Amino acid sequence: xxxxxxxxxxxxxxxxxxxxxxxxxxxxxxxxxxxxxxxxxxxxxxxxxxxxxxxxxxxxxxxxxxxxxxxxxxxxxxxxxxxxxxxxxxxxxxxxxxxxxxxxxxxxxxxxxxxxxxxxxxxxxxxxxxxxxxxxxxxxxxxxxxxxxxxxxxxxxxxxxxxxxxxxxxxxxxxxxxxxxxxxxxxxxxxxxxxxxxxxxxxxxxxxxxxxxxxxxxxxxxxxxxxxxxxxxxxxxxxxxxxxxxxxxxxxxxxxxxxxxxxxxxxxxxxxxxxxxxxxxxxxxxxxxxxxxxxxxxxxxxxxxxxxxxxxxxxxxxxxxxxxxxxxxxxxxxxxxxxxxxxxxxxxxxxxxxxxxxxxxxxxxxx
Numbered sequence: 001x002x003x004x005x006x007x008x009x010x011x012x013x014x015x016x017x018x019x020x021x022x023x024x025x026x027x028x029x030x031x032x033x034x035x036x037x038x039x040x041x042x043x044x045x046x047x048x049x050x051x052x053x054x055x056x057x058x059x060x061x062x063x064x065x066x067x068x069x070x071x072x073x074x075x076x077x078x079x080x081x082x083x084x085x086x087x088x089x090x091x092x093x094x095x096x097x098x099x100x101x102x103x104x105x106x107x108x109x110x111x112x113x114x115x116x117x118x119x120x121x122x123x124x125x126x127x128x129x130x131x132x133x134x135x136x137x138x139x140x141x142x143x144x145x146x147x148x149x150x151x152x153x154x155x156x157x158x159x160x161x162x163x164x165x166x167x168x169x170x171x172x173x174x175x176x177x178x179x180x181x182x183x184x185x186x187x188x189x190x191x192x193x194x195x196x197x198x199x200x201x202x203x204x205x206x207x208x209x210x211x212x213x214x215x216x217x218x219x220x221x222x223x224x225x226x227x228x229x230x231x232x233x234x235x236x237x238x239x240x241x242x243x244x245x246x247x248x249x250x251x252x253x254x255x256x257x258x259x260x261x262x263x264x265x266x267x268x269x270x271x272x273x274x275x276x277x278x279x280x281x282x283x284x285x286x287x288x289x290x291x292x293x294x295x296x297x298x299x300x301x302x303x304x305x306x307x308x309x310x311x312x313x314x315x316x317x318x319x320x321x322x323x324x325x326x327x328x329x330x331x332x333x334x335x336x337x338x339x340x341x342x343x344x345x346x347x348x349x350x351x352x353x354x355x356x357x358x359x360x361x362x363x364x365x366x367x
Contacts, residue, residue, distance in 0.1 A: 002018050002019060002020040002025050003018075003019045003020075003219070003223065004016050004017065004018050004019070005017040005019075005223065005226060005227060005230055007142065007143075007162075007230050007233070007234065008234050009144075009162055009234070009237055010237075014162050015162060015163055015164055015165055015166065016029075016165060016166070017142065017166040017168065017226055017230070018165065018166070018167045018168065019168050019170065019219060019222065019223055019226075020167070020168065020169055020170070021169065021170050021171050021215065021219075022169060022171060023056065023059065023167075023169050025167075026056075026059070026130070026167050026169075027059060027060065027062060027063050029165055029167060030060070030063060030101070030128070030165070031063055033126075033128075033164050033165060035063075035064075035101045035126070035164075036063045036064075037063070037064070037065050038064065038065060038099055038100045038101055039064065039065055039066045039067075039068075039094065039095075039096055039100040039101070040057075040060055040064045040066070040067045040068070040100070040101050040102075040103055041068050041070065041090070041091060041094070041096060041100070041101070041102050041103065042056060042057055042060075042067065042068070042069045042070070042103045042105050043070050043072065043087060043102060043103065043104055043105070043106075043110060043113065043114040043117065044069065044070070044071050044072070044104075044105040044106045044110055045071055045072045045073065045074040045075075045078075045106050045107075045109065045110050046071045046072070046073055046074045047074040047106075048071075048074075048105060048106045048107075048110070048132055049069065049071040051132075051172075051175060052105055052130075052132060052172060053069050053071070053105045053106075054069060056103075056105060056130070057069050060103075066094070068090070068094055070087055070090050072087070072109075072110065072113060074109075075109070075262075076109055076149070076262040076266070077262060078109075079109045079112065079113060079148050079149045080148055080149055080150070081148055081150065081157065083113065083148075084113060084116065084117060084148060087113075087117050088117070088121060091117075091121055096121070096122075096125070097122065097125075098122050098124075098125050099125075100125060100126075101125070101126050101127065101128065101164075102114055102117060102118045102121075102125060102126070102127035102128075103127065103128050103130060104127060104128070104129050104130060104131075104141075105130045105132065106131070106132055106133075106136070107131065107132060107133035107135060107136045107140075107180075108131075108133065108135050108136045108139070108140035108141075108266065110136075111129050111131055111136050111140050111141050111146075112140060112145070112146055112147050112148065112155065112158070113146075113148060114127060114129075114146075115127060115129070115144070115145075115146030115147075115161055115163065116146040116147055116148055116157075116158055116159060116161070118146070118161055119146050119159040119160075119161030120159065124161065126164045127161070127163055127164065128163050128164050128165040128166070128167065129141035129142075129163045129165070129166040129167070130167050130169070131166070131168060132169075132172045132176075133173075133176060133180055133183075133184055134173055134176065134180070134181050134183075134184025134185060134187075134188070134222075135180075135183055135184035135186075135187055135266065135267055136184070137168045137170075137173075137184070137222055137226075138184060138187050138188050138191070138222055138225040138226060138229070139184075139187040139191075139225075139229060139246075141163070141166050141168075142166060142226055142229050142230065142233065143229060143233040143237070143243075144160045144161055144162040144163065144233070144237065145158065145160060146158050146159055146160070146161050147159070152258055152261075153258065153322065153323070154254050154257060154258060154323075160237070160238050168222065168226075170215060170218050170219055170222065171215075173213060173218065174213060178303060179265060179268075179303070180265065181213075181303075182265075182267065182268075182302055182303035182304050183265035183266055183267025183268055183304075184267055185210070185267065185302050185303075185304065186249070186266075186267035186268070186270040186271040186274070186299070186304055187225070187267060187270065188203065188221060188222075188225045189203060189271075189274070189298070189299065189302070189304075190246075190248050190249055190270065190274060191224075191225045191228040191229060192228075192339075192340070193248060193274065193278075193295065193336060193339060193340070193342070194245050194246070194248045194334070194336070194340070194341075194342035195228045195231075195232070195245070195340060195341075195342070196224075196228055196340050197338070197339045197340030197341075198340075199224055199225075199228070200339055200340060202224075203221070204298060206221070207301055207302070210302070211302070229246065232245060232246055233246075244332060244334065244344055245334055245342045245343075245344065247332075247334050248273075248274060248277060248334040248336075248342050249270040249271065249272075249273035249274035249276075249277055249334075250270060250273055250334075251273060251277070251320065251323070251331060251332070251333055251334065252272065252273040252276045252277065252316070252320065252353070252356065252357070253266075253269040253270040253271075253272060253273025253274075254269065254273075254319075254323055255316045255317075255319040255320045255323065256269045256272055256273065256308060256311065256316060257269040258319050259311065259312070259315060259316050259319060260308075264305075264308075267304065268304060268305050271299045271304035271305060271306065272305060272306070272307075272308055272360050274295070274299070275295070275296045275299065275306050275359070275360050276353075276356040276357065276359065276360050277333065277334060277335055277336070277356075278291075278292050278295045278296060278336055279292060279296075279355075279356045279359045279360075280333070280335060280348060280352055280353070280355075280356050281335040281336040281337075283352065283355065283356075284335065284345075284352075286335060286336060286337050286338070286343075287336055287338065287339075291338070291339060295336075295339070306360065307360050307361065307362040308360060308361060308362065309361075309362055310361070311357055311360075311361045313353075313354045313357045313358065313361075316353075316357055317350050317353055317354065317357075320353065330346050331346070331348060331353075332344060332345075332346055333345045333346070333348040335348075
């Protein structure tokens with residue numbers, strides 16, 4: 001039996017997040033939205049295509065006039081406008097119009113790209129999210145942020161475009177490699193750290209069950225994480241204020257991700273960024289030393305890094321200042337006043353950032 005959360009936009013219901021353990025109710029959900037007998041474009045990647053997208057396409061033929069599947073090459077390095085252009089051509093060749101539907105089946109890269117295509121093709125068509133990674137299920141599929149990277153700068157080109165539905169089949173996580181599961185968990189941990197200390201403690205108490213992917217544990221964890229994000233994006237849908245709190249760990253994390261040429265998983269970079277931000281919070285006397293070290297060390301048992309090899313601090317700081325989150329020469333940092341309470345701080349200095357980078361950098365010279 002599925003469960004549902006409704007996300008509001010401008011104080012009115014906008015779309016549902018459906019939590020299920022199969023795809024059995026997906027066709028009914030799409031039909032209820034009024035898309036039956038329309039054309040569907042499933043946008044996926046080369047990893048997910050054979051795992052789930054082709055089977056979903058066969059299922060959806062029962063309610064669609066035409067279903068096409070387009071697989072983007074897997075990987076962050078294909079999240080660019082060149083690949084977007086190829087999808088536009090496919091949609092045009094198949095005569096998709098404003099009444100047809102785009103379906104994102106995959107992880108965060110696929111969801112961001114499919115959402116951006118939906119936001120811009122014919123000035124906006126409907127789309128739904130069917131996320132297949134923990135990161136996408138708990139974070140990127142919710143809130144209507146879409147976009148692509150540009151010249152190596154993450155999500156530099158994008159738009160806000162709300163989905164018509166987010167459908168989470170928890171069972172797909174069983175096929176997710178361990179590193180990708182851990183990558184998604186960084187976003188889950190982030191939600192507890194910024195907004196809910198009780199949830200953060202629950203995560204630590206249920207470490208074993210999470211690692212074993214216990215279905216009941218995962219459903220609770222994912223639904224709770226989604227609910228935290230829902231509450232934030234409802235209050236600030238286009239990131240004019242508190243939605244920026246969701247960027248905890250991402251400021252330094254994105255810069256490291258680019259510096260490392262996207263060789264690390266996104267969640268690994270977020271974990272490093274969370275440790276760095278918690279360190280700055282300690283140095284600014286917001287967190288105690290004990291709180292900082294607990295936050296740092298708790299990423300380890302979930303398979304996430306707390307240090308990275310050989311970082312050029314000056315280059316990472318330069319990348320920070322060129323990030324889309326920068327406001328002029330000011331970097332908007334998200335820090336922790338305490339566990340479960342994040343704040344926006346525009347007064348973090350380059351020297352404080354450099355000290356935090358030293359804290360998370362491990363050099364082979366020190367062996």
